[in-house]
Amino acid sequence: MLNKYARAFFTRVLTPFAALLLRLGVSPDAVTLIGTAGVVAGALVFFPMGEFFWGTIVITIFVFSDLVDGNMARQAGISSRWGAFLDSTLDRVADGAIFGGFALWYAGSGDDNVLCAVAIFCLASGQVVSYTKARGESIGLPVAVNGLVERAERLVISLVAAGFAGLHKFGVPGIQVVLPIALWIVAVGSLITLVQRVVTVRRESAEADAAEAAAAGPGSGTAQ
Ligand SMILES: CCCCCCCC/C=C\CCCCCCCC(=O)OC[C@H](COP(=O)(O)O[C@@H]1[C@H](O)[C@H](OP(=O)(O)O)[C@@H](O)[C@H](O)[C@H]1O)OC(=O)CCCCCCC/C=C\CCCCCCCC
Ligand SMILES: Nc1ccn([C@@H]2O[C@H](COP(=O)(O)O)[C@@H](O)[C@H]2O)c(=O)n1
Numbered sequence: 662m663l664n665k666y667a668r669a670f671f672t673r674v675l676t677p678f679a680a681l682l683l684r685l686g687v688s689p690d691a692v693t694l695i696g697t698a699g700v701v702a703g704a705l706v707f708f709p710m711g712e713f714f715w716g717t718i719v720i721t722i723f724v725f726s727d728l729v730d731g732n733m734a735r736q737a738g739i740s741s742r743w744g745a746f747l748d749s750t751l752d753r754v755a756d757g758a759i760f761g762g763f764a765l766w767y768a769g770s771g772d773d774n775v776l777c778a779v780a781i782f783c784l785a786s787g788q789v790v791s792y793t794k795a796r797g798e799s800i801g802l803p804v805a806v807n808g809l810v811e812r813a814e815r816l817v818i819s820l821v822a823a824g825f826a827g828l829h830k831f832g833v834p835g836i837q838v839v840l841p842i843a844l845w846i847v848a849v850g851s852l853i854t855l856v857q858r859v860v861t862v863r864r865e866s867a868e869a870d871a872a873e874a875a876a877a878g879p880g881s882g883t884a885q
């Protein structure tokens with residue numbers, strides 16, 4: 662949903678910044694790499710210490726690089742398969758650090774095994790949700806579904822909640838409860854999204870196999 666509706670807005674806002682970086686000689690790959698390094702550092706330095714406000718600020722500054730790198734590549738006319746691969750692969754690294762950071766907090770001073778497990782579930786299910794699309798597309802299917810909770814939703818829900826939860830350290834009482842709520846929402850939403858994508862891939866692969874069998878003629882069996 663955010664990918665569909667918010668992307669156009671952020672593209673407009675970030676285009677002048679992306680153009681400036683290009684004029685300064687910065688490459689899209691450098692933005693992808695530095696952005697990921699910033700997200701990973703923000704998540705793994707601050708979140709395990711329970712510094713959710715500052716962690717979220719650092720991550721938010723760097724996570725928008727994911728919208729800038731592609732924008733730069735398109736403006737410069739240098740979008741590439743390598744860039745697409747690097748972008749998607751490092752997205753997985755950034756997501757792993759964010760939800761890993763939450764898990765480390767709950768495994769340590771946050772002292773809550775259930776929430777640690779929920780954070781690990783968010784991490785794993787998010788990776789699998791992305792994998793379903795990548796693998797489905799790699800076997801020639803359109804995977805014409807995004808599902809309820811895509812990456813942008815996973816990040817916005819959990820980071821907005823982490824930012825607010827961090828206000829606890831500034832004296833706002835009870836606010837830290839928003840983070841567990843957000844993690845549960847992301848976990849359940851990711852599970853629903855996973856089911857939506859698997860069902861779509863199953864239907865699309867059955868249709869593609871049937872079409873291939875029909876084209877090959879009677880008695881030819883199903884293609885693998
Ligand atoms: C006083 C309280 C303080 C609180 C501080 C809060 C500060 C702000 C908190 C949060 C901000 C979060 C911003 C998160 C922005 C995320 C942007 C982003 O990276 O989006 C990436 C996304 C996908 O890009 P790609 O096409 O490169 O990635 C593909 C995708 O990952 C696929 O994954 P899948 O969906 O399948 O799982 C992969 O399959 C594919 O491989 C991969 O290529 O980009 C978008 O979706 C574009 C839309 C971005 C929309 C961003 C919306 C930001 C909205 C609000 C931010 C501000 C909130 C402020 C709240 C303040 C509260 C006081
Ligand atoms: N280093 C990069 C990063 C991205 N690209 C291209 O942009 C597409 C992703 O666009 P986003 O707006 O989601 O960042 C990606 O598929 C590549 O085509 C690139 O070339 N180099």
Ligand SMILES: [Mg+2]
Binds near residue numbers: 727728730731748
């Ligand atoms: Mg990107």
Ligand SMILES: [Mg+2]
Binds near residue numbers: 727748
């Ligand atoms: Mg990306």
